Amino acid sequence: MPGLFRIGYKLLVNDKGKFAALIVGITFAVFLMIMMTSMFSGILRRSAATVTNVGATIWVMDPAVNNVLSTIPLPDYVLDAVRSIEGVKYAVPLYSGAALVKLRNGSYQAVSVLGLDDSSLFGRPELEQGRIEDIYAENGFIVVHDAEFRKFGSPTLGTEFELNDHRGVVVGIAKVANSGLFGIPTLYTTYNRAIQYIPNARFTTSYVLVEPKDPAIVPHIQDQVKRLGYDALTRDQFIQRISRFYMYQTGLGTNVLLMAVISFIVGLSISGQTFYTFILENLERFGALKAIGARGSQLVFMILFQATFSALLGYGLGIGLSTLLIHVAQLRLPSYAAMTTYGNLGLAFAMVLIIAAVSSYIGVRKVLRIEPFDIFRG
């Protein structure tokens, strides 16, 4: 480390009170920022859990659909029309709906039901227990072993329940990549059993899942589906549409943005003010350094180093603290929706850089303005 940075480091760190205040300010800001954005990322991921878990390449839906749960049933001809589009390898229907289940202990539990195409079982989950072909057995259902599993009474193979006065039997326990957002257990069954057990409107197909022959043909399929008056979205496009819905139409995004801005302002205020006080207290000494022969650029580098060091340390501590808290929360609450992404980290990093830049700008301005002559004058 160059000697001047070492001097800057010692001036900063040896002033324990101010250094602690500076680090706490930045850490707190990063912590708040990461927590808020991670929670938001977790919610967004869970909101698109069905899309991720089913894994189809293309989802055909009514243009008004903006999240997985608010399905608008498609007329039966859509499935045939999609199947007839050139470049479609296969297309299958998917039922997605909600129902109320009566458990063995007599209590009721809301569940999400996915009905898979009877012939292909396309979108089936990976099983932890049981065999997938048992889904065809009488009243067969597969329960997803996720954070909501306990709400279904932690069933085992053979556990029975009632769904709209129909008997249901757990024939498999599955694991999926992502848990859902709404805190209810998920059941898989066949498409026909789903529409038979759950009361429906005239049309029953929630989505048509499409697998193209070639990824390059996707735009053509989307175009053809558009002509039918429906949307064909790739998996990523559908996830984006869901994310946009939660971000812009539920107020969730605005709230998270506000919290992020508030945490940024808090961090900036605490660290900016503390750094400013630190510079003010040492101003005469910086002036003395200038009188002795320090170049303006040397002092600027020293202040930038101090600000950057504080910012990076606070950033690291903030990330560590938020990661620890998220981990502990997830141990205690398996359904706790929070996920730290590179995007969150990048955003917090950018915020910390701005805090460092503003803080050092204030300091640099002060230090460059001090005249060594003032040191002599006292």
Add this chain to the structure above:
Amino acid sequence: MSAAAIQANKLVKWFGEGEAKTFAIREVSFEANFGEMLYIEGPSGSGKTTLLSMISGILRPNSGGVTVKNLDIWSLPADQLADFRLNTIGFVFQDYHLFPRLTTAENVAIPLILKKQDWDASLKLARQYLEIVGLRERAELPPVKLSGGEQQRVAIARAIVSAPDILILDEPTASLDGDTGKRILEFVKGNILNDKRCILVVTHDSRIFSYADRIIRMEDGKITGIMNGSPAGEK
């Protein structure tokens, strides 16, 4: 006495403009030589500090020039002027301006570090200079643990550690009791002054006049007299 270390030529400095214009220095000229301990004395507001600042490359005069070792310092750009101060001038400020968060040795090493010298080598040299000023055992303490006289000596060590040709002491006895002030000046004259160095002292403390080779008396921004120092102060 030997060659001129500093030549101040018709220095003029004013502050403010229009009706607020106040002359701090009015056509001041003098020379200071190597091997000489030159005092600038006068009442408060007489322009001593302003003069010192112009000589040391800190405050630009409105007119006139300063030549240090045949170099017209006010023709230098800002960065070179800073380098000039770093390499040629050693400052002992009235309030010392030591960094309380650094050790005494680190404070002394600052000019060397500004010169981008190695950290360990700078500290080693700083400790040697602390030994010269009799504070070797205090090297690892923060300055706030030292007495006023000791802090003054640390400031002197910092000023001479980079072997400057010119040493400037601004009111060196202002914060010290009479005896300590005398001991400091005695030390400076006996151990720091040599044929290759010129020492300027700004003071209005007549108790230490005896250590001066010459005394420039200032009043209202002008030199009103140049006297020889007391024989008691001769080397």
